[in-house]
Amino acid sequence: MNEKNTVPSKTFKKADLLLIGVLLLVALSAFGIRSYVYHSPAARVEITVDGELYASLDLHQNFEGDIPSADGGNNHLIIHDGTVHISDANCPNQDCVRQGSISQNGEQLVCLPHKVSVQILGD
Secondary structure (H helix, E strand, O other): OOOOOOOOOOOOOHHHHHHHHHHHHHHHHHHHHHHHHOOOOEEEEEEEEOOEEEEEEEOOOOEEEEEEOOOOOEEEEEEEOOEEEEEEEOOOOOHHHHOOOEOOOOOEEEEOOOOEEEEEEEO
């Protein structure tokens, strides 16, 4: 058999350019939406337990306290100098403690076993 080796064309077709354009548009839109949503400065911390609002605290006022959960769990929350972190919890995996500190609008800490969520919100 005598097969010819063909070299693929290195030029872009119309569909390729259209796909690249659409992908760029989606990426820029996502960046713009993210910038708009997180534009407002971080101002408060909302804590929910099992989907219900537990507390709303000022991010710029130092606080240290425990967040009890319905199942007897406990998360120790610290707000200090505009940052928030869970320093201790009696959940088995300690993921909420290892998440570290948050300080920006839209960031959150979550403890799934205790159904606790801590989110920073803007004005």
